[in-house]
Amino acid sequence: MAPRPGYRLPKIPEMTVRRLSVYTRCLLQLEEDGVKTISSQELAERFNLNSAQVRKDLAYFGEFGVRGIGYYVSGLKAELHRILGLDRSWPIALVGIGNLGSALFHYRGFSRQGFRIVVVIDDDPTKIGREMDGVPIVASRDLAREIKARGVQVAVVAVPAESAQIVVDQLVTAGIKAILNFAPTRLKVPRDVRLKDVDLSIELETLSFYLAKGTR
Amino acid sequence: MAPRPGYRLPKIPEMTVRRLSVYTRCLLQLEEDGVKTISSQELAERFNLNSAQVRKDLAYFGEFGVRGIGYYVSGLKAELHRILGLDRSWPIALVGIGNLGSALFHYRGFSRQGFRIVVVIDDDPTKIGREMDGVPIVASRDLAREIKARGVQVAVVAVPAESAQIVVDQLVTAGIKAILNFAPTRLKVPRDVRLKDVDLSIELETLSFYLAKGTR
Numbered sequence: 323m324a325p326r327p328g329y330r331l332p333k334i335p336e337m338t339v340r341r342l343s344v345y346t347r348c349l350l351q352l353e354e355d356g357v358k359t360i361s362s363q364e365l366a367e368r369f370n371l372n373s374a375q376v377r378k379d380l381a382y383f384g385e386f387g388v389r390g391i392g393y394y395v396s397g398l399k400a401e402l403h404r405i406l407g408l409d410r411s412w413p414i415a416l417v418g419i420g421n422l423g424s425a426l427f428h429y430r431g432f433s434r435q436g437f438r439i440v441v442v443i444d445d446d447p448t449k450i451g452r453e454m455d456g457v458p459i460v461a462s463r464d465l466a467r468e469i470k471a472r473g474v475q476v477a478v479v480a481v482p483a484e485s486a487q488i489v490v491d492q493l494v495t496a497g498i499k500a501i502l503n504f505a506p507t508r509l510k511v512p513r514d515v516r517l518k519d520v521d522l523s524i525e526l527e528t529l530s531f532y533l534a535k536g537t538r
Numbered sequence: 539m540a541p542r543p544g545y546r547l548p549k550i551p552e553m554t555v556r557r558l559s560v561y562t563r564c565l566l567q568l569e570e571d572g573v574k575t576i577s578s579q580e581l582a583e584r585f586n587l588n589s590a591q592v593r594k595d596l597a598y599f600g601e602f603g604v605r606g607i608g609y610y611v612s613g614l615k616a617e618l619h620r621i622l623g624l625d626r627s628w629p630i631a632l633v634g635i636g637n638l639g640s641a642l643f644h645y646r647g648f649s650r651q652g653f654r655i656v657v658v659i660d661d662d663p664t665k666i667g668r669e670m671d672g673v674p675i676v677a678s679r680d681l682a683r684e685i686k687a688r689g690v691q692v693a694v695v696a697v698p699a700e701s702a703q704i705v706v707d708q709l710v711t712a713g714i715k716a717i718l719n720f721a722p723t724r725l726k727v728p729r730d731v732r733l734k735d736v737d738l739s740i741e742l743e744t745l746s747f748y749l750a751k752g753t754r
Binding site: 334336337339340342343344347348369370405406407408410412414420421422424425426428429430431432434435436437475476478499500501502506508510516518520521522523524525526527528529530531532533534535 | 550552553555556558559560563564585586621622623624626628630636637638640641642644645646647648650651652653691692694715716717718722724726732734736737738739740741742743744745746747748749750751
């Protein structure tokens with residue numbers, strides 16, 4: 323079922339990777355419902371997916387379906403977990419513990435997928451030195467030391483736009499290789515660091531585009 | 539500069555719409571910096587964009603560049619605002635005012651783009667009847683009445699996964715046409731309602747995919 327050892331993955335579109343995440347959620351739910359096997363058509367119907375798209379996305383990574391049976395739910399889920407790097411735990415640094423940072427800290431979806439916030443960084447003197455659910459809150463002057471000591475490669479940035487670039491520069495210097503950025507600003511990182519912007523108003527703007535189009 | 543009256547827009551890829559949002563942010567910043575005109579190359583360099591992509595995205599909507607000059611910053615920004623439906627104010631209902639709901643309530647990016655939260659819906663009895671910055675918090679049994687009275691077409695859902703489908707069904711019944719969903723679950727809506735899921739762990743998973751790939 324898995325790709326041959328030594329098989330080099332072709333360049334995978336980011337939308338395919340995002341859909342793999344969606345498929346793992348669907349498979350998890352099927353597993354919880356006691357479903358053992360499912361066809362791409364059934365999968366598509368049950369979760370509002372496109373069955374041709376499902377087959378095309380999975381085909382990037384190997385041959386997962388079995389003729390006359392479909393997919394083995396647990397087996398496919400385990401494969402997708404491995405492909406997405408979810409078969410391990412990723413220690414995470416959360417920078418900024420305001421409203422958004424707090425919401426992200428408590429967001430169950432992260433820990434469920436193996437993302438574990440191990441350190442919170444914030445320069446509010448009333449917060450430094452405290453703990454949240456056993457996770458220490460440290461000042462940004464200690465950021466590099468904490469990140470190295472805890473083997474953190476991924477950071478989530480939830481600071482105001484004005485301070486985001488400074489924080490990101492510090493994270494890069496400390497050896498962070500992937501950043502999920504919630505600050506509404508364009509950031510610069512070196513080529514070997516993967517930056518993913520989550521701009522919540524862009525999501526609303528795509529909605530307003532379609533609403534406005536309906537009235538034009 | 540604008541498309542001819544009566545010109546029917548071709549089907550626009552969602553990624554193009556998302557990038558238009560990014561371009562409006564870049565143009566806003568240029569405007570604030572006093573820049574009057576800019577070429578697609580300069581725009582791309584300054585904001586880490588792809589100049590061919592910029593030209594292709596804009597070409598869906600008309601001919602915006604002027605030979606030898608480039609784009610007029612303010613004019614292009616105004617056009618993109620109109621295309622994205624940002625030349626008007628969209629009243630919004632926010633459902634759920636926990637940590638994430640509070641973060642979204644205070645998220646400056648929304649109001650800056652014309653999205654105005656006009657009513658908050660939450661069934662916590664300690665919150666119902668109160669106001670946040672002048673915005674009333676009402677119980678879900680009053681959802682339909684409030685949404686109709688305030689002409690709301692867009693809702694932001696920030697409730698736990700278990701209650702999301704119930705809330706969304708209520709919103710659809712009340713006449714909501716676009717939903718931005720933060721609950722980590724797959725929801726069903728009628729075809730004429732636009733649903734946009736924001737699953738924050740998917741963003742982290744695309745990062746872990748690329749990190750894991752680097753070590754394979």
